[in-house]
């Protein structure tokens with residue numbers, strides 16, 4: 001590791017090497033069952049350096065000692081590695097497309113099925129911003145369909161803290177920049193400087209803690225949103241996750257990726273583009 005020092009001798013940047021990454025990875029694996037090897041190593045090294053700077057550690061040995069001694073630092077490191085940035089209606093054009101083209105078709109398909117259920121799954125749901133945005137969109141534009149079709153919205157994430165926020169359904173204004181004034185009035189109630197979703201929307205979404213790499217636990221779903229999460233994983237793991245998703249989608253089931261994500265490897269043969277611009281794909285029979 002090569003620390004670059006500022007004038008106060010506190011390191012400004014670290015170059016963590018593969019051996020040091022593996023050492024930190026071993027601690028995370030042993031103490032948190034969290035596998036660093038699934039993720040892109042360059043990204044993980046950058047994120048670890050953020051925590052090393054914040055804790056004023058001068059090298060990885062010192063940082064490893066801190067990780068061994070302090071459960072809170074392990075928690076903070078994992079949080080930093082699993083980036084929880086999200087927003088309601090993030091990339092609004094996607095939600096527009098979902099409203100106009102994706103959900104009408106999915107509801108029509110669900111109505112034809114014997115169980116008449118529509119299952120929506122947000123993988124890597126952070127604080128619930130994405131599944132709740134879908135709940136608002138459905139409540140606003142598909143009230144007839146919601147009466148006919150049992151609609152289940154599930155959000156899963158690895159991070160317990162961010163899921164606690166999701167359960168609470170209360171947000172700072174920076175998460176709500178894309179919410180229209182009308183929706184703010186209809187669906188949120190001010191709580192001091194924050195805003196809480198009304199119970200009718202909170203009750204539409206269920207949350208569960210799960211690791212995206214545990215593909216054996218994937219649930220059957222009609223539409224899967226996996227946005228801005230896949231990007232942090234190494235390519236072989238991306239392919240495994242995408243294959244796992246394809247396995248639980250029915251024919252014509254829908255996959256939505258983030259704007260900087262795409263299908264990789266053999267999974268390109270399992271989906272056909274529905275709207276490439278919005279990264280919407282349909283499962284091939």
Ligand SMILES: C[S@@+](CC[C@H](N)C(=O)[O-])C[C@H]1O[C@@H](n2cnc3c(N)ncnc32)[C@H](O)[C@@H]1O
Nearest residue numbers: 082085086124126157158159211212227228229
């Ligand atoms: C950048 S956020 C994306 C949130 C939302 N999908 C969006 O696009 O706004 C990435 C989320 O993936 C979650 N995540 C990272 N690694 C994960 C894993 N191994 N299993 C499940 N979730 C994971 C993080 O905790 C974080 O909440």
